[in-house]
Amino acid sequence: MVGYLVFLAISTGIAALFSLGLNLQWGYTGLINFGHVAFMTVGAYTTVLLALKGVPLIIAVPLGAGLAALLGLLIGLSTLRLREDYLAIVTIGVSEVIRLIVLNEEWLTRGTFGVQGFPLPLATWSPNLLMRLMMIALLTLIAGLTFWRMWQWFSKQLQQGKREGGFPVGSLILGIASSLLGLAVYVAGVMALYDYTYKAGLMVLLLLVLTVIFWQMERLARSPWGRVLKAIREDEEVAKALGKNVFWYKLQSLMLGGAIAGIAGSFYAWQQTSVYPDDFIPLTTFEAWTIVVLGGAGNNVGTVLGAIIFWAYNTVTRFVLPALLPFDDARLGAFRVMVIGLLLMVLMVARPQGILGKKEELTLGR
Template sequence: MVEYLIFLTISTSIFALFGLGLNLQWGFTGLINFGHVAFMTLGAYTTVLLSLKGVPLLLSAIIGAVVAALLGLAIGFSTLRLREDYLAIVTIGVGELIRLVVNNQDLPVGNEWKPGAFGVQSYPIPLATLVPNIFIKLLLIGVLTLLAGITLWQLWRWIRVSKVSNIANSHKKVGGNQEFISRLVIGVLLAVLTVAVYISGAIALYNYNPTAGLMLMSLIVLAFVFWRLEILVRSPWGRILKAIREDEEIPKALGKNVFWYKLQSLMLGGAIAGIAGAFIAWQLSAIYPNNFEPQETFNAWIIVILGGSGNNLGTVLGAIIYFIYYEGTRNLDKIIPLDSDRLSALRIMIIGLILMVLMIWRPQGILGKKEELTLGK
């Protein structure tokens, strides 16, 4: 049970990172990216191939993020001066192009070249060979404790802000109460999940399991990226991105270089997806071109839409809900007698139906702000 929860935590962290990159591009800037998996692919393969050449793992992951950002630069220069639909078309094509090139191109694995369709295996993974003493174990558990403590404190602040706002806007009692109750329920559920992950992680770190080390790394990176993005989107830079999303003619009239801001958003979102690619390669221990099919992009879209576009916490919540659903329906064949292919199609149909209902009931997503996305209209 502990190992399974750690696996789910790593998967959720990776796709939360992946979704945060897309949320920056779409949720905050309005860039339609249907090939987001291309950035993940480049990040994964760059990290793995460089590490096989002896480049330190951390440096390999950073270079992978830079390469993914450069892809965003190339796509941006070719499409961002055109209509929005050109970006959507180009990104779909680029995502498939990179996967097919990796599938059909020989790759330098070690001292020899191997067909890309055979995948890449036996590459270094962070903390896999670590044999920690009791001091290192306690240090790792201390870092996990700090992360859990910060998470619980931030959740408490998030709920408290809603309560204070509810009191201040008591003349709007019904709407305020609904927001406070929803925040309270979501906050309590996230707090329970945080405690469960903390207990499982502390046990696995004390008995040292390499996957627990990877889980801690993924949570640290997710927390750092989330923190920096929250600062960025609340800065003047982030406010310009939101203005571009709503009506780019307004920032243009104010003298802002809209093309440059879009390019920055596309590159930064791509770099974040590249980091997610490094982590998915480390989690899988062997990567193949079929790990990066277009479905991964639409999983990210599901996460962003479900949690609420233009809201970083909503993206993290969307990733949690998505993986709870995904793992919860894995054994649906015990209830409904279907083969694996039909079961997979049914699971996609169900989540599609959930999204349709959500779009009718709450089109801005669970934590999205409808008044912000429509400029209060």
């Protein structure tokens, strides 16, 4: 059970990191990217292939993120001066081209055999008691900051409910459920760190990187740069009239979002301890879209919450549905996707802005 909760924390963290890049591109800038998984593919393969050549991981990961950003630059230079739907079409095509390259260029990527046996962070490290306690303290700090942000959100929901003459029952249930899940993962993480395992160390490293990137994303969103992105999303002609280089801002957003997805790809490879072309199918992109839409576009906290809800749903249905439905694995997987699609449809009717989204930001440039 402890091992599975650590796996759940890592999977949720990777999904949140991956979706933060998409949220920057679409939620803040209005760029429709249906091939976001291409950036993850580039980041994952670059990191593991360079590591196999002896490049230190602390250098391989930024290089992977840099190549993912370069891919965003190439896509942006060719499409961002065109209409939004061209970007959507091109990104789908690029993601499939990247997947076919890693599938067929066996001299570089080993093709369908995948890449295994590459160096992993903290895998051979045997921390003493002091280092394990320091890692537990770091995990406690991250958990404390997370619960503090959740409390801030719930306080705002409570105040809003009082102004509107009601009590946010749904927010209360969601807050309690998220808190209990977070507490369970925290306890499991502490236990795994005390009896140190590779996955426990990877979990702490991932949560630390996610915290830093989330904090920087929040700073950027409140900065003049972030306000220009929102202005472009709402009406780029107004931003142009104010003298802003709209094309350059879009390009920056696409590149930075791609770099974040590239870092998520590195962590994905480290979690799986292997990479295969079929790990990076288009469905991965649409899972990120589900997370962003669920949490609320243009809201980083909502994106993280969406990742938590998505993986909680994934976990519950994985264990509950087989006992209720006489389906084989293939049909069960399709049914789970169908159910989350139906839930999204209900959410769009009941709360189209997402759980933490704002109604005034629903236009997204339209």
